[in-house]
Amino acid sequence: MPDKIKTNYNKALEAERAAEYEALNNPLHGIWTIANRELKKWYRVPLLLIMTLIQPIIWLGLFGKAANFGSLFSGASFNIPGVNIPASVLNNLGNTLLTNTFGTTSYFSFLSVGMLVFVIVFAAMFSGMSIVWDRRLGYLNKILSAPIPRGSIVVGKVLSGVVRSLAQAAIVLIVAVVLGMDTSYINPVSLLVAFAAMFLLALSLSSLFTMLALRSKDWQTQMTIMNLLNLPLIFASNALFPTKIMPSWMQTIVAINPISYAVDAGRQALLGIAGANPLWFDFLYLTVFSIIMVAVGMILSLRYLSK
Amino acid sequence: MANKNAIIEVKNLTKVFDNKVKAVDDISFNINYGEIFGFLGPNGAGKSTTINMLTTLFPPTSGTAMVCGYNISKEPMEVRKSIGTVPQDYTSDSDMTGQEYIIFCADLYGIPRNIAVPRAAELLKLVSLQDVAKNKIDSYSGGMRRRFELACGLINRPKLLFLDEPTLGLDVQTRTAVWSYITKLKKEYSMTIFLTTHYLEEVDALCDRVAIIDHGKIVKMGTPKELKAGLGGDIIEIGIKETSINISDRILKIKNVKDVKRSGGEYRIKAKNGEELAPKIIDLILKNKYHITKIFLTKPTMDEVYLEYTGKSIRNEQSDKDAQFRQLHTIRTARM
Numbered sequence: 001m002p003d004k005i006k007t008n009y010n011k012a013l014e015a016e017r018a019a020e021y022e023a024l025n026n027p028l029h030g031i032w033t034i035a036n037r038e039l040k041k042w043y044r045v046p047l048l049l050i051m052t053l054i055q056p057i058i059w060l061g062l063f064g065k066a067a068n069f070g071s072l073f074s075g076a077s078f079n080i081p082g083v084n085i086p087a088s089v090l091n092n093l094g095n096t097l098l099t100n101t102f103g104t105t106s107y108f109s110f111l112s113v114g115m116l117v118f119v120i121v122f123a124a125m126f127s128g129m130s131i132v133w134d135r136r137l138g139y140l141n142k143i144l145s146a147p148i149p150r151g152s153i154v155v156g157k158v159l160s161g162v163v164r165s166l167a168q169a170a171i172v173l174i175v176a177v178v179l180g181m182d183t184s185y186i187n188p189v190s191l192l193v194a195f196a197a198m199f200l201l202a203l204s205l206s207s208l209f210t211m212l213a214l215r216s217k218d219w220q221t222q223m224t225i226m227n228l229l230n231l232p233l234i235f236a237s238n239a240l241f242p243t244k245i246m247p248s249w250m251q252t253i254v255a256i257n258p259i260s261y262a263v264d265a266g267r268q269a270l271l272g273i274a275g276a277n278p279l280w281f282d283f284l285y286l287t288v289f290s291i292i293m294v295a296v297g298m299i300l301s302l303r304y305l306s307k
Numbered sequence: 308m309a310n311k312n313a314i315i316e317v318k319n320l321t322k323v324f325d326n327k328v329k330a331v332d333d334i335s336f337n338i339n340y341g342e343i344f345g346f347l348g349p350n351g352a353g354k355s356t357t358i359n360m361l362t363t364l365f366p367p368t369s370g371t372a373m374v375c376g377y378n379i380s381k382e383p384m385e386v387r388k389s390i391g392t393v394p395q396d397y398t399s400d401s402d403m404t405g406q407e408y409i410i411f412c413a414d415l416y417g418i419p420r421n422i423a424v425p426r427a428a429e430l431l432k433l434v435s436l437q438d439v440a441k442n443k444i445d446s447y448s449g450g451m452r453r454r455f456e457l458a459c460g461l462i463n464r465p466k467l468l469f470l471d472e473p474t475l476g477l478d479v480q481t482r483t484a485v486w487s488y489i490t491k492l493k494k495e496y497s498m499t500i501f502l503t504t505h506y507l508e509e510v511d512a513l514c515d516r517v518a519i520i521d522h523g524k525i526v527k528m529g530t531p532k533e534l535k536a537g538l539g540g541d542i543i544e545i546g547i548k549e550t551s552i553n554i555s556d557r558i559l560k561i562k563n564v565k566d567v568k569r570s571g572g573e574y575r576i577k578a579k580n581g582e583e584l585a586p587k588i589i590d591l592i593l594k595n596k597y598h599i600t601k602i603f604l605t606k607p608t609m610d611e612v613y614l615e616y617t618g619k620s621i622r623n624e625q626s627d628k629d630a631q632f633r634q635l636h637t638i639r640t641a642r643m
Contacts (some may be wrong), residue, residue, distance in 0.1 A: 022417075023414075024388065024417040030417075033414040033415055118604075137636060138394050142398040145363065145389040145392045147416060
């Protein structure tokens with residue numbers, strides 16, 4: 001290269017460098033870039049998205065519809081021989097029973113909110129999986145050698161997990177409404193409250209599982225941990241059945257399980273059911289839990305990434 | 308700073324894993340601006356560990372290095388800004404298009420779109436991929452993929468480029484093409500290149516200087532020519548029909564001949580500048596009216612240099628599962 005061109009080239013280079021470095025001064029630099037890549041991989045493969053939603057939709061459509069507790073206690077299905085109780089009394093009795101147990105006469109609606117949270121738990125657990133592959137394929141080293149703070153890499157990953165979880169929950173909510181979920185309490189405010197609770201749960205679980213994935217030796221281990229945890233966590237919560245019909249030892253577990261608090265908050269908001277706890281307490285519990293999980297997840301991830 | 312010609316200054320760099328495995332053991336060396344520097348060594352010799360420290364993937368246990376004028380332990384972000392890395396593995400997302408992925412790389416470096424888009428176009432043109440920019444990366448062949456990774460590593464206009472095994476698994480034609488891109492980079496952008504490879508002819512073809520690392524220590528450093536000359540020169544093997552006559556003494560008298568070994572009519576001559584010496588030996592034989600039955604000239608290759616300093620024993624590879632998987636994946640992708 002002739003010297004003059006070279007000087008001009010170098011000058012242009014310096015000007016460009018200044019512009020680049022300015023963007024790097026932004027402490028949030030890189031978070032969205034990383035989260036966006038993850039999300040692209042996800043929404044570009046609609047088949048995968050549909051596959052992950054099939055399970056919760058089957059739960060809703062088959063389990064939710066089959067467990068039609070309302071029909072057990074209606075005047076059409078049940079009576080005591082000899083004592084001719086009028087159907088309306090039985091219907092009334094049935095509705096009271098259901099409302100006492102589930103807080104609503106529609107078990108399907110009760111279950112729908114549980115399923116929203118189920119989707120959150122499932123998706124958040126998967127948020128760590130991509131990092132296992134990123135490490136295997138060497139992609140993680142590529143980002144680690146780019147000028148992005150280590151923390152932003154973890155935050156970007158967690159953020160994509162949260163967005164993905166909430167988006168899936170939104171889709172399941174739409175399906176639930178189509179299948180007959182009670183919509184009388186759904187309005188912008190109640191949606192905001194329910195999704196805020198789910199956001200906190202997604203944030204905490206995504207941080208936890210991203211950290212586990214970073215440190216786990218292979219993806220099989222990670223899958224095993226996930227499969228081991230997800231159903232017990234759901235069954236030992238109020239997602240499928242109300243806490244008060246459970247044995248007392250199980251009630252203790254449910255009271256610790258953060259999933260219960262997200263479900264409780266969601267039901268109070270979306271179905272107008274009187275919750276097990278006041279709404280503020282649900283949020284307090286979820287906030288404290290996510291602060292702890294995010295802190296632990298971040299500290300351990302950062303320590304791993306800078307070893 | 309001690310040396311203003313040096314773009315990399317490594318001082319007593321040491322890395323100990325888990326308090327026991329000394330992967331890199333107190334190494335020091337300099338790399339000058341504009342050099343193509345080859346870094347050789349068997350698997351597990353400490354090559355990757357050194358590169359990972361220089362590219363700030365993890366900090367050294369002790370010692371330090373200045374890269375592009377910044378301390379790798381104290382100013383890792385500054386180092387990352389000024390270097391480019393092309394990892395051995397194919398790290399690009401195969402489900403994105405080339406254009407999308409290179410812009411994603413630009414985003415990682417905070418390069419604004421108005422600069423990133425024309426620069427990406429320029430780089431893709433440099434590696435002759437401008438026509439396939441809109442295609443998905445998984446439609447690229449191994450060689451295209453490697454060239455693409457090269458372009459991605461240049462997106463921040465680095466002063467220093469780390470190339471880790473740039474031709475692993477590629478066929479000879481593609482390998483030669485990749486070499487020509489590397490020399491082009493050096494020329495057009497006056498870039499310094501730190502290169503690791505297992506193909507020793509690559510070192511010969513590209514590198515200005517070479518360091519051989521083994522058991523965490525640098526065992527030899529110099530230009531490829533120096534290293535080869537250091538082995539003691541060329542070998543000329545010559546045979547004459549007159550098996551009963553000994554001409555060893557007469558050959559030894561020729562300038563630059565270091566050693567002659569005779570067995571019957573066959574002579575094995577160690578010498579400097581073998582190609583100039585061989586005609587002189589032939590002259591000597593013909594003048595004496597002897598008859599040449601065969602002649603053979605071998606010059607030392609980098610392979611011999613390498614084996615000389617690292618020994619012939621095969622190493623027990625101690626790489627983790629992830630590293631093994633990555634290498635297999637890389638070779639598989641290269642062969643596509």
